[in-house]
Amino acid sequence: MLAAAMITQTTQAIAVLDASATVILANDACAELFGTDAVQLLGENIGDRVHPDDLHRAITAVAGVAEGARPRPGLIKVRHSDGSWMQLEIGASPINIAGSAETETETETETETVVTMLLLRNNLFPEIHWNFLAALSSGEPFVDCVEILASGLSAGPDGPMAINYATFATTHSDHQPDRFGRTVLDGRADISDRPDNQIDQRSVAGPLPPRLSALTDDGLLDRTEGTPWAIALATGQSAWALVENLPDDVRQLANDRSLRACVVVPVPDPGHDLPALLIQWPFWATMADVLGEALVRRPYQAVSLALERRFAMNRLEQLAHHDGLTGLVNRERFFETLGGHETAGRPFAVFYIDLDRFKPINDTLGHLAGDQVIAACAQRLRHLSRAGDVVGRLGGDEFAIGCLGMDTDGAEAMAGRIVEAMGAPITLSTEVVDVGASVGCTVSLPGQPVDAVVAVADSALYAAKRAGRNRWTRH
16 A cells, blocks of 8 residues: 555655556555646556557567566557646556455455556656757757747747747847847748847747737836846846736736746746846746746757857858958959849949058058058948848958949948048047058949949949049949
Protein backbone atom coordinates (compact mmCIF):
# COMPACT_ATOMS: atom_id res chain seq x y z
CA MET A 1 0.00 0.00 0.00
CA LEU A 2 2.94 2.30 0.63
CA ALA A 3 4.03 2.26 -3.04
CA ALA A 4 0.52 3.08 -4.21
CA ALA A 5 0.27 5.97 -1.75
CA MET A 6 3.58 7.40 -2.90
CA ILE A 7 2.53 7.18 -6.57
CA THR A 8 -0.74 8.95 -5.83
CA GLN A 9 0.98 11.80 -4.00
CA THR A 10 3.95 12.44 -6.32
CA THR A 11 3.85 15.37 -8.74
CA GLN A 12 5.42 13.29 -11.52
CA ALA A 13 3.03 11.68 -13.99
CA ILE A 14 2.84 7.94 -13.24
CA ALA A 15 0.60 5.13 -14.49
CA VAL A 16 0.72 1.53 -13.28
CA LEU A 17 -0.15 -1.36 -15.63
CA ASP A 18 -1.03 -4.96 -14.92
CA ALA A 19 0.19 -7.88 -17.03
CA SER A 20 -2.33 -7.12 -19.77
CA ALA A 21 -1.14 -3.45 -20.03
CA THR A 22 -4.37 -2.23 -18.40
CA VAL A 23 -4.15 0.84 -16.17
CA ILE A 24 -4.73 -0.16 -12.55
CA LEU A 25 -3.44 3.04 -10.96
CA ALA A 26 -2.86 6.59 -12.21
CA ASN A 27 -2.09 9.71 -10.26
CA ASP A 28 -3.52 13.19 -10.80
CA ALA A 29 -0.40 14.38 -12.65
CA CYS A 30 -0.85 11.59 -15.19
CA ALA A 31 -4.54 12.37 -15.59
CA GLU A 32 -3.77 16.06 -16.14
CA LEU A 33 -1.21 15.14 -18.79
CA PHE A 34 -3.89 13.21 -20.70
CA GLY A 35 -6.55 15.86 -20.14
CA THR A 36 -8.88 13.70 -18.06
CA ASP A 37 -9.22 12.52 -14.47
CA ALA A 38 -7.54 9.56 -12.80
CA VAL A 39 -10.75 7.54 -12.38
CA GLN A 40 -11.47 7.58 -16.12
CA LEU A 41 -8.01 6.26 -16.89
CA LEU A 42 -8.55 3.17 -14.76
CA GLY A 43 -9.36 0.08 -16.81
CA GLU A 44 -8.00 1.55 -20.05
CA ASN A 45 -5.54 -0.52 -22.04
CA ILE A 46 -2.53 1.69 -22.59
CA GLY A 47 -2.19 0.31 -26.11
CA ASP A 48 -5.40 2.09 -27.07
CA ARG A 49 -3.67 5.43 -26.53
CA VAL A 50 -0.36 4.64 -28.26
CA HIS A 51 0.15 5.75 -31.85
CA PRO A 52 0.18 2.79 -34.30
CA ASP A 53 3.73 3.63 -35.37
CA ASP A 54 4.97 3.20 -31.79
CA LEU A 55 2.63 0.44 -30.62
CA HIS A 56 4.92 -2.56 -31.21
CA ARG A 57 7.84 -0.84 -29.46
CA ALA A 58 5.65 0.12 -26.48
CA ILE A 59 4.20 -3.38 -26.05
CA THR A 60 7.66 -4.94 -26.31
CA ALA A 61 8.99 -2.61 -23.63
CA VAL A 62 6.13 -3.36 -21.23
CA ALA A 63 6.42 -7.12 -21.80
CA GLY A 64 10.16 -6.92 -21.29
CA VAL A 65 9.72 -5.35 -17.85
CA ALA A 66 7.62 -8.34 -16.73
CA GLU A 67 10.47 -10.61 -17.80
CA GLY A 68 13.11 -8.64 -15.90
CA ALA A 69 14.31 -6.27 -18.64
CA ARG A 70 15.15 -2.64 -17.88
CA PRO A 71 14.38 -0.71 -21.09
CA ARG A 72 15.73 2.82 -21.41
CA PRO A 73 13.21 5.70 -21.53
CA GLY A 74 12.00 6.39 -25.06
CA LEU A 75 9.80 8.81 -26.95
CA ILE A 76 6.31 7.47 -27.59
CA LYS A 77 3.41 9.23 -29.31
CA VAL A 78 0.23 8.90 -27.28
CA ARG A 79 -3.29 10.24 -27.74
CA HIS A 80 -4.55 13.09 -25.59
CA SER A 81 -8.18 12.94 -24.52
CA ASP A 82 -9.01 15.68 -27.05
CA GLY A 83 -7.83 13.38 -29.85
CA SER A 84 -4.52 15.12 -30.54
CA TRP A 85 -1.17 13.33 -30.42
CA MET A 86 1.57 14.27 -27.99
CA GLN A 87 5.08 12.93 -27.73
CA LEU A 88 6.01 11.75 -24.25
CA GLU A 89 9.21 10.40 -22.81
CA ILE A 90 8.17 7.14 -21.13
CA GLY A 91 10.26 5.05 -18.79
CA ALA A 92 9.04 1.58 -17.75
CA SER A 93 10.16 -0.23 -14.60
CA PRO A 94 8.83 -3.01 -12.32
CA ILE A 95 7.18 -2.21 -9.01
CA ASN A 96 5.75 -4.32 -6.22
CA ILE A 97 2.17 -3.49 -5.26
CA ALA A 98 1.09 -4.84 -1.89
CA GLY A 99 -2.34 -6.43 -1.59
CA SER A 100 -4.22 -9.10 0.33
CA ALA A 101 -5.63 -12.53 -0.48
CA GLU A 102 -7.87 -15.02 1.30
CA THR A 103 -6.47 -18.47 2.10
CA GLU A 104 -8.38 -21.78 2.45
CA THR A 105 -8.73 -21.05 6.14
CA GLU A 106 -10.47 -17.76 5.23
CA THR A 107 -7.71 -15.60 6.72
CA GLU A 108 -6.17 -12.71 4.80
CA THR A 109 -2.49 -12.73 4.01
CA GLU A 110 -0.31 -9.96 2.59
CA THR A 111 0.75 -10.49 -1.03
CA GLU A 112 2.88 -8.59 -3.50
CA THR A 113 2.27 -8.34 -7.22
CA VAL A 114 4.93 -7.25 -9.68
CA VAL A 115 3.44 -4.77 -12.14
CA THR A 116 4.81 -2.18 -14.57
CA MET A 117 5.15 1.46 -13.60
CA LEU A 118 5.31 4.06 -16.36
CA LEU A 119 6.95 7.39 -15.64
CA LEU A 120 5.71 9.91 -18.22
CA ARG A 121 7.31 13.25 -19.09
CA ASN A 122 6.02 15.76 -21.56
CA ASN A 123 8.64 16.04 -24.28
CA LEU A 124 7.13 19.19 -25.80
CA PHE A 125 9.95 21.64 -25.25
CA PRO A 126 12.88 19.36 -26.17
CA GLU A 127 11.16 18.68 -29.50
CA ILE A 128 10.45 22.38 -30.07
CA HIS A 129 13.99 23.24 -29.05
CA TRP A 130 15.39 20.71 -31.50
CA ASN A 131 13.27 22.07 -34.35
CA PHE A 132 14.34 25.60 -33.44
CA LEU A 133 18.04 24.68 -33.40
CA ALA A 134 17.71 22.82 -36.69
CA ALA A 135 16.16 25.89 -38.33
CA LEU A 136 18.74 28.23 -36.81
CA SER A 137 21.73 26.11 -37.85
CA SER A 138 20.41 25.70 -41.40
CA GLY A 139 20.33 29.47 -41.91
CA GLU A 140 16.57 30.01 -41.76
CA PRO A 141 15.52 33.67 -41.33
CA PHE A 142 15.51 34.92 -37.75
CA VAL A 143 11.76 35.53 -37.71
CA ASP A 144 11.06 31.96 -38.88
CA CYS A 145 13.22 30.51 -36.09
CA VAL A 146 11.46 32.60 -33.46
CA GLU A 147 8.08 31.61 -34.88
CA ILE A 148 8.95 27.93 -34.41
CA LEU A 149 9.70 28.58 -30.76
CA ALA A 150 6.70 30.81 -30.06
CA SER A 151 4.19 28.62 -31.89
CA GLY A 152 5.48 25.46 -30.20
CA LEU A 153 5.33 26.91 -26.71
CA SER A 154 1.91 28.45 -27.40
CA ALA A 155 0.59 24.98 -28.23
CA GLY A 156 1.52 23.55 -24.83
CA PRO A 157 -0.40 23.53 -21.56
CA ASP A 158 1.30 26.69 -20.26
CA GLY A 159 -0.79 29.11 -22.31
CA PRO A 160 -0.12 31.26 -25.39
CA MET A 161 3.25 32.94 -25.83
CA ALA A 162 4.40 36.14 -27.50
CA ILE A 163 8.03 36.92 -28.28
CA ASN A 164 8.72 40.63 -28.78
CA TYR A 165 11.92 41.70 -30.48
CA ALA A 166 13.32 44.82 -32.14
CA THR A 167 13.74 44.48 -35.89
CA PHE A 168 16.59 45.87 -37.94
CA ALA A 169 15.64 48.66 -40.36
CA THR A 170 15.57 47.63 -44.01
CA THR A 171 17.96 50.48 -44.91
CA HIS A 172 20.72 52.22 -43.00
CA SER A 173 19.33 55.72 -43.44
CA ASP A 174 18.97 57.90 -40.35
CA HIS A 175 15.31 58.27 -41.31
CA GLN A 176 14.65 54.55 -40.75
CA PRO A 177 14.54 53.86 -36.98
CA ASP A 178 14.61 50.35 -35.58
CA ARG A 179 11.16 48.85 -35.27
CA PHE A 180 9.76 46.73 -32.48
CA GLY A 181 8.18 43.47 -33.49
CA ARG A 182 6.09 40.70 -32.02
CA THR A 183 5.31 37.14 -32.96
CA VAL A 184 2.43 35.09 -31.62
CA LEU A 185 1.64 32.01 -33.63
CA ASP A 186 -1.35 29.83 -34.28
CA GLY A 187 -0.80 29.16 -37.98
CA ARG A 188 -2.14 32.45 -39.34
CA ALA A 189 0.19 35.18 -40.57
CA ASP A 190 -0.47 38.83 -41.33
CA ILE A 191 2.66 40.92 -41.87
CA SER A 192 2.24 44.69 -41.67
CA ASP A 193 4.89 47.43 -41.89
CA ARG A 194 4.14 51.13 -41.49
CA PRO A 195 6.89 53.51 -42.79
CA ASP A 196 6.60 56.24 -40.18
CA ASN A 197 9.09 57.86 -37.83
CA GLN A 198 7.97 55.95 -34.74
CA ILE A 199 9.01 52.55 -33.50
CA ASP A 200 6.84 50.28 -35.58
CA GLN A 201 5.83 46.65 -35.49
CA ARG A 202 6.51 43.62 -37.61
CA SER A 203 3.69 41.41 -36.48
CA VAL A 204 2.71 37.84 -37.11
CA ALA A 205 -0.88 37.86 -35.92
CA GLY A 206 -2.12 34.99 -33.84
CA PRO A 207 -4.56 34.37 -31.02
CA LEU A 208 -3.39 37.36 -28.98
CA PRO A 209 -4.19 41.01 -29.76
CA PRO A 210 -1.33 43.56 -29.51
CA ARG A 211 -2.23 44.57 -25.94
CA LEU A 212 -1.49 41.04 -24.75
CA SER A 213 1.88 41.26 -26.48
CA ALA A 214 3.01 44.32 -24.50
CA LEU A 215 2.14 46.61 -27.42
CA THR A 216 -0.28 49.50 -27.66
CA ASP A 217 -3.08 49.38 -30.23
CA ASP A 218 -0.95 51.42 -32.67
CA GLY A 219 1.90 48.94 -32.42
CA LEU A 220 4.21 50.84 -30.07
CA LEU A 221 5.81 49.28 -27.01
CA ASP A 222 3.60 49.77 -23.96
CA ARG A 223 5.34 51.19 -20.90
CA THR A 224 2.40 51.41 -18.49
CA GLU A 225 3.89 51.60 -15.00
CA GLY A 226 3.44 48.47 -12.91
CA THR A 227 2.82 46.05 -15.77
CA PRO A 228 5.16 43.04 -15.78
CA TRP A 229 6.63 44.07 -19.15
CA ALA A 230 7.39 47.59 -17.87
CA ILE A 231 9.03 46.11 -14.77
CA ALA A 232 11.04 43.66 -16.89
CA LEU A 233 12.24 46.47 -19.17
CA ALA A 234 13.19 48.70 -16.23
CA THR A 235 14.94 46.08 -14.12
CA GLY A 236 16.20 43.53 -16.65
CA GLN A 237 14.65 40.84 -14.46
CA SER A 238 11.68 38.53 -15.03
CA ALA A 239 8.34 39.70 -13.64
CA TRP A 240 4.80 38.39 -13.46
CA ALA A 241 1.39 39.61 -12.41
CA LEU A 242 -2.07 38.18 -11.95
CA VAL A 243 -4.58 39.28 -14.57
CA GLU A 244 -6.68 40.99 -11.90
CA ASN A 245 -3.80 43.43 -11.28
CA LEU A 246 -3.32 44.48 -14.91
CA PRO A 247 -4.80 47.59 -16.64
CA ASP A 248 -8.53 47.40 -17.40
CA ASP A 249 -8.26 46.84 -21.15
CA VAL A 250 -5.61 44.14 -20.75
CA ARG A 251 -7.54 42.44 -17.96
CA GLN A 252 -10.69 42.27 -20.08
CA LEU A 253 -8.84 40.78 -23.06
CA ALA A 254 -7.16 38.20 -20.84
CA ASN A 255 -10.38 37.23 -19.06
CA ASP A 256 -12.11 36.74 -22.42
CA ARG A 257 -9.48 34.09 -23.18
CA SER A 258 -9.48 32.46 -19.72
CA LEU A 259 -5.92 33.66 -19.08
CA ARG A 260 -5.07 34.11 -15.42
CA ALA A 261 -1.56 35.59 -15.24
CA CYS A 262 1.17 37.17 -17.33
CA VAL A 263 4.85 36.18 -17.08
CA VAL A 264 7.53 38.33 -18.78
CA VAL A 265 11.21 37.47 -19.16
CA PRO A 266 13.58 40.00 -20.82
CA VAL A 267 16.37 38.66 -23.05
CA PRO A 268 19.26 41.08 -23.79
CA ASP A 269 19.64 41.84 -27.50
CA PRO A 270 23.24 42.62 -28.58
CA GLY A 271 21.92 44.59 -31.56
CA HIS A 272 19.57 46.91 -29.67
CA ASP A 273 19.07 48.86 -26.46
CA LEU A 274 15.67 47.19 -26.00
CA PRO A 275 15.68 43.54 -24.90
CA ALA A 276 13.50 40.92 -26.46
CA LEU A 277 10.57 39.89 -24.26
CA LEU A 278 9.28 36.37 -23.61
CA ILE A 279 5.63 36.79 -22.61
CA GLN A 280 3.49 33.84 -21.57
CA TRP A 281 -0.11 33.80 -20.35
CA PRO A 282 -0.85 30.68 -18.23
CA PHE A 283 -4.40 29.42 -17.78
CA TRP A 284 -3.77 28.87 -14.04
CA ALA A 285 -2.60 31.60 -11.68
CA THR A 286 -0.53 29.08 -9.73
CA MET A 287 1.63 28.50 -12.83
CA ALA A 288 2.94 32.07 -12.93
CA ASP A 289 5.77 31.58 -10.46
CA VAL A 290 6.68 28.20 -12.00
CA LEU A 291 6.84 29.67 -15.52
CA GLY A 292 8.94 32.56 -14.26
CA GLU A 293 11.57 30.01 -13.30
CA ALA A 294 11.14 27.80 -16.38
CA LEU A 295 11.31 30.53 -19.03
CA VAL A 296 14.66 31.85 -17.79
CA ARG A 297 16.22 28.52 -18.67
CA ARG A 298 15.97 26.88 -22.08
CA PRO A 299 13.49 29.29 -23.76
CA TYR A 300 15.66 32.20 -22.62
CA GLN A 301 18.78 30.46 -23.93
CA ALA A 302 17.09 29.71 -27.25
CA VAL A 303 16.01 33.30 -27.87
CA SER A 304 19.40 34.59 -26.69
CA LEU A 305 21.13 32.29 -29.16
CA ALA A 306 18.89 33.49 -32.00
CA LEU A 307 19.50 37.15 -31.14
CA GLU A 308 23.27 36.65 -31.00
CA ARG A 309 23.25 34.88 -34.36
CA ARG A 310 21.10 37.62 -35.89
CA PHE A 311 23.51 40.26 -34.60
CA ALA A 312 26.52 38.38 -35.96
CA MET A 313 24.89 37.90 -39.37
CA ASN A 314 23.92 41.55 -39.48
CA ARG A 315 27.49 42.55 -38.66
CA LEU A 316 28.80 40.31 -41.45
CA GLU A 317 26.30 41.86 -43.85
CA GLN A 318 27.34 45.31 -42.67
CA LEU A 319 31.02 44.56 -43.24
CA ALA A 320 30.39 43.00 -46.64
CA HIS A 321 28.23 45.77 -48.05
CA HIS A 322 29.14 48.93 -46.16
CA ASP A 323 32.13 51.21 -45.87
CA GLY A 324 33.94 50.70 -42.57
CA LEU A 325 34.76 54.38 -42.00
CA THR A 326 31.44 56.02 -42.82
CA GLY A 327 28.88 53.24 -42.58
CA LEU A 328 27.56 54.16 -46.03
CA VAL A 329 26.91 51.42 -48.55
CA ASN A 330 29.89 50.47 -50.71
CA ARG A 331 30.07 50.56 -54.50
CA GLU A 332 28.72 47.03 -54.92
CA ARG A 333 25.65 47.60 -52.75
CA PHE A 334 25.01 51.03 -54.31
CA PHE A 335 24.83 49.56 -57.81
CA GLU A 336 22.85 46.57 -56.52
CA THR A 337 20.22 48.84 -54.96
CA LEU A 338 19.84 50.95 -58.11
CA GLY A 339 19.69 47.74 -60.13
CA GLY A 340 16.62 46.74 -58.15
CA HIS A 341 14.94 50.02 -59.09
CA GLU A 342 15.88 49.52 -62.74
CA THR A 343 14.52 45.97 -62.81
CA ALA A 344 11.24 47.15 -61.27
CA GLY A 345 10.96 50.00 -63.78
CA ARG A 346 11.18 52.70 -61.11
CA PRO A 347 12.84 56.00 -62.17
CA PHE A 348 15.61 57.43 -60.00
CA ALA A 349 18.10 60.29 -59.89
CA VAL A 350 21.85 59.82 -59.32
CA PHE A 351 24.23 62.35 -57.77
CA TYR A 352 27.97 61.76 -58.21
CA ILE A 353 29.96 63.79 -55.65
CA ASP A 354 33.69 64.43 -55.45
CA LEU A 355 35.39 66.55 -52.76
CA ASP A 356 37.27 69.55 -54.19
CA ARG A 357 40.11 70.27 -51.76
CA PHE A 358 40.60 66.96 -49.99
CA LYS A 359 44.14 66.00 -51.06
CA PRO A 360 45.84 69.08 -49.46
CA ILE A 361 44.16 68.22 -46.14
CA ASN A 362 45.51 64.68 -46.28
CA ASP A 363 48.98 65.94 -47.27
CA THR A 364 49.27 68.70 -44.64
CA LEU A 365 47.20 67.45 -41.68
CA GLY A 366 47.59 63.70 -42.11
CA HIS A 367 45.33 60.75 -42.83
CA LEU A 368 43.58 60.90 -39.45
CA ALA A 369 42.32 64.39 -40.29
CA GLY A 370 41.43 63.13 -43.75
CA ASP A 371 39.33 60.34 -42.23
CA GLN A 372 37.54 62.88 -40.03
CA VAL A 373 36.71 64.97 -43.11
CA ILE A 374 35.39 61.92 -44.98
CA ALA A 375 33.23 60.92 -42.01
CA ALA A 376 31.86 64.45 -41.61
CA CYS A 377 30.98 64.69 -45.31
CA ALA A 378 29.27 61.29 -45.19
CA GLN A 379 27.17 62.45 -42.25
CA ARG A 380 26.07 65.57 -44.14
CA LEU A 381 25.04 63.53 -47.15
CA ARG A 382 23.13 61.13 -44.93
CA HIS A 383 21.18 64.02 -43.41
CA LEU A 384 20.34 65.38 -46.86
CA SER A 385 18.91 62.05 -48.03
CA ARG A 386 15.31 60.98 -47.70
CA ALA A 387 13.86 57.75 -46.39
CA GLY A 388 14.42 55.19 -49.14
CA ASP A 389 17.41 56.97 -50.70
CA VAL A 390 20.71 55.11 -50.94
CA VAL A 391 23.92 56.93 -50.00
CA GLY A 392 27.25 55.32 -50.85
CA ARG A 393 30.97 55.89 -50.66
CA LEU A 394 32.31 54.71 -53.99
CA GLY A 395 35.97 55.07 -53.03
CA GLY A 396 38.46 57.63 -51.71
CA ASP A 397 36.69 61.01 -51.60
CA GLU A 398 33.93 60.02 -54.03
CA PHE A 399 30.34 59.63 -52.92
CA ALA A 400 27.01 59.00 -54.64
CA ILE A 401 23.33 59.29 -53.78
CA GLY A 402 20.48 57.46 -55.50
CA CYS A 403 17.05 59.04 -55.05
CA LEU A 404 14.01 56.98 -56.03
CA GLY A 405 11.21 58.75 -57.91
CA MET A 406 12.95 62.14 -58.21
CA ASP A 407 12.30 64.17 -61.37
CA THR A 408 14.53 66.78 -63.06
CA ASP A 409 13.36 69.74 -60.97
CA GLY A 410 13.81 67.77 -57.79
CA ALA A 411 17.28 66.62 -58.89
CA GLU A 412 18.45 70.16 -59.56
CA ALA A 413 17.18 71.35 -56.19
CA MET A 414 18.87 68.40 -54.47
CA ALA A 415 22.16 69.08 -56.26
CA GLY A 416 22.11 72.67 -55.02
CA ARG A 417 21.54 71.52 -51.44
CA ILE A 418 24.46 69.10 -51.68
CA VAL A 419 26.87 71.81 -52.91
CA GLU A 420 25.70 74.16 -50.17
CA ALA A 421 26.04 71.57 -47.39
CA MET A 422 29.46 70.37 -48.52
CA GLY A 423 30.75 73.94 -48.78
CA ALA A 424 30.25 74.65 -45.08
CA PRO A 425 33.47 74.59 -42.96
CA ILE A 426 34.32 71.35 -41.16
CA THR A 427 35.62 71.54 -37.60
CA LEU A 428 38.31 68.97 -36.78
CA SER A 429 39.94 68.38 -33.41
CA THR A 430 42.53 71.16 -33.97
CA GLU A 431 41.58 72.78 -37.29
CA VAL A 432 38.69 74.21 -39.24
CA VAL A 433 38.91 73.29 -42.92
CA ASP A 434 37.03 74.18 -46.09
CA VAL A 435 36.57 71.36 -48.53
CA GLY A 436 33.62 71.88 -50.87
CA ALA A 437 32.42 69.47 -53.53
CA SER A 438 31.55 69.22 -57.18
CA VAL A 439 28.36 67.40 -58.10
CA GLY A 440 27.12 65.77 -61.27
CA CYS A 441 23.50 64.63 -61.49
CA THR A 442 21.14 62.96 -63.91
CA VAL A 443 17.72 61.32 -63.95
CA SER A 444 17.34 57.79 -65.32
CA LEU A 445 15.48 57.11 -68.56
CA PRO A 446 13.16 54.12 -69.11
CA GLY A 447 15.22 51.01 -69.88
CA GLN A 448 18.53 52.77 -69.23
CA PRO A 449 21.04 50.43 -67.49
CA VAL A 450 22.34 51.47 -64.09
CA ASP A 451 25.94 51.62 -65.32
CA ALA A 452 24.89 54.05 -68.02
CA VAL A 453 22.97 56.28 -65.59
CA VAL A 454 25.93 56.49 -63.19
CA ALA A 455 28.30 57.14 -66.12
CA VAL A 456 26.19 60.14 -67.17
CA ALA A 457 26.28 61.51 -63.60
CA ASP A 458 30.07 60.96 -63.52
CA SER A 459 30.42 62.88 -66.79
CA ALA A 460 28.36 65.75 -65.36
CA LEU A 461 30.63 65.78 -62.30
CA TYR A 462 33.75 66.35 -64.36
CA ALA A 463 31.97 69.08 -66.28
CA ALA A 464 31.33 70.79 -62.92
CA LYS A 465 35.01 70.50 -62.01
CA ARG A 466 36.11 71.95 -65.35
CA ALA A 467 33.70 74.84 -64.80
CA GLY A 468 35.45 75.87 -61.60
CA ARG A 469 34.49 73.34 -58.87
CA ASN A 470 32.19 73.85 -55.89
CA ARG A 471 29.15 73.66 -58.17
CA TRP A 472 26.80 71.19 -59.82
CA THR A 473 26.00 70.20 -63.40
CA ARG A 474 23.16 68.10 -64.79
CA HIS A 475 23.37 65.94 -67.92
